[in-house]
Amino acid sequence: MPENSSPDLAPITRHLRAMFGSRLLIAAVNHLAVFEELRNGPLSVSELRHRLVLNERPASVLFPALCAMELLEYNETGSLQLTDLGRHLVQGHTPNLIGYVGLEKDDPGAVEMAVRLRNDGPLDTSQGVSFVKDDDAPSPMDDAELSRMFTLGLAGRARKLSPIVAANLPKSNGHLLDVAGGTGFYTFEWLLLNQQATATILDRPAVLAVASELLDEFSQSGRPGAETVRERVTFRAGDMLTDELPNTDILLAASLFHDWPTETCQMLATRFATAIRPGGELWVHDAFLNDALDGPLAVTDYSAQLFWNTKGRCYSRQEYRQWFIKAGLQPTNENIPTQMDYGLIRARKL
Numbered sequence: 191m192p193e194n195s196s197p198d199l200a201p202i203t204r205h206l207r208a209m210f211g212s213r214l215l216i217a218a219v220n221h222l223a224v225f226e227e228l229r230n231g232p233l234s235v236s237e238l239r240h241r242l243v244l245n246e247r248p249a250s251v252l253f254p255a256l257c258a259m260e261l262l263e264y265n266e267t268g269s270l271q272l273t274d275l276g277r278h279l280v281q282g283h284t285p286n287l288i289g290y291v292g293l294e295k296d297d298p299g300a301v302e303m304a305v306r307l308r309n310d311g312p313l314d315t316s317q318g319v320s321f322v323k324d325d326d327a328p329s330p331m332d333d334a335e336l337s338r339m340f341t342l343g344l345a346g347r348a349r350k351l352s353p354i355v356a357a358n359l360p361k362s363n364g365h366l367l368d369v370a371g372g373t374g375f376y377t378f379e380w381l382l383l384n385q386q387a388t389a390t391i392l393d394r395p396a397v398l399a400v401a402s403e404l405l406d407e408f409s410q411s412g413r414p415g416a417e418t419v420r421e422r423v424t425f426r427a428g429d430m431l432t433d434e435l436p437n438t439d440i441l442l443a444a445s446l447f448h449d450w451p452t453e454t455c456q457m458l459a460t461r462f463a464t465a466i467r468p469g470g471e472l473w474v475h476d477a478f479l480n481d482a483l484d485g486p487l488a489v490t491d492y493s494a495q496l497f498w499n500t501k502g503r504c505y506s507r508q509e510y511r512q513w514f515i516k517a518g519l520q521p522t523n524e525n526i527p528t529q530m531d532y533g534l535i536r537a538r539k540l
């Protein structure tokens with residue numbers, strides 16, 4: 191069966207990511223007492239953040255998740271309030287499930303989630319953060335063994351999603367810049383569909399060594415045109431946060447923004463806009479929160495996973511579109527679902 195017609199693997203990733211959502215729930219009920227703060231009525235997001243002493247990132251992970259779980263909701267003025275379900279997590283409400291949820295309160299994952307919510311990340315980041323290379327600490331993506339482990343860990347997801355993404359990207363004889371391209375599969379598949387086109391995969395050198403091995407395998411797959419892909423790919427070792435980016439017609443940012451905090455996302459959008467030629471396009475493949483920041487559950491669970499593992503979280507399409515507009519790009523309203531709860535959005539450079 192061709193890979194495009196094989197099943198969406200979302201049930202697997204949803205069950206995986208649900209673990210992080212469960213940790214948020216237990217931390218909210220038994221460690222942060224979120225529901226007690228709301229027992230007397232709605233609070234604005236900033237007031238609730240203030241009372242819980244939460245930074246913007248953990249609040250933007252936790253509150254949408256509790257909305258997606260149908261425990262909180264936004265009222266007509268945009269404040270957060272308890273739902274009928276959520277009231278069953280308040281002391282004094284009979285019956286309530288605080289004690290029942292609390293049977294899991296010492297679970298190490300839940301305890302650590304509470305720590306990370308309060309601290310906006312793990313207490314010790316001296317060994318770096320997965321998938322992140324910046325100036326704060328040595329990056330696991332620059333360590334031969336760790337970067338191989340992380341990159342190969344993403345290979346199955348990329349093999350599955352890349353033919354779908356490639357089929358939705360523009361047909362072109364021009365150039366694709368795959369920033370933070372990881373395994374390279376998104377580029378390889380796109381070059382197969384665009385036999386005159388060229389591409390650059392930009393990532394850390396240790397990651398590109400793995401991508402090059404995967405390209406050897408891809409080139410020898412016997413698929414029509416696969417043998418020409420290597421001569422049309424440039425591997426560019428660099429730092430997307432600081433190095434000049436090559437000019438391009440199409441720039442792909444796949445599972446990239448979600449590793450970074452909001453300010454870095456804005457900075458990256460601006461850098462990407464500079465690299466794109468007039469008439470070119472920025473494409474983002476990622477999982478998006480609802481613009482109302484209240485779900486969907488699969489993505490709030492994923493956001494919790496990213497909060498745990500990286501410096502980022504999931505963002506809404508509206509958040510992305512605001513970065514694009516500030517970067518001088520013109521976003522479109524399209525939303526192209528792919529699989530595993532991901533989708534594509536794009537912005538044009540006029």
Ligand SMILES: C[S@@+](CC[C@H](N)C(=O)[O-])C[C@H]1O[C@@H](n2cnc3c(N)ncnc32)[C@H](O)[C@@H]1O
Nearest residue numbers: 321322323331370371372393429430431444445
């Ligand atoms: C979550 S992975 C996504 C890989 C690929 N786009 C995909 O969807 O499978 C993030 C990638 O960003 C790369 N990365 C992190 N910081 C970087 C930096 N400062 N410059 C270039 N690449 C970076 C990592 O090495 C990693 O390959």
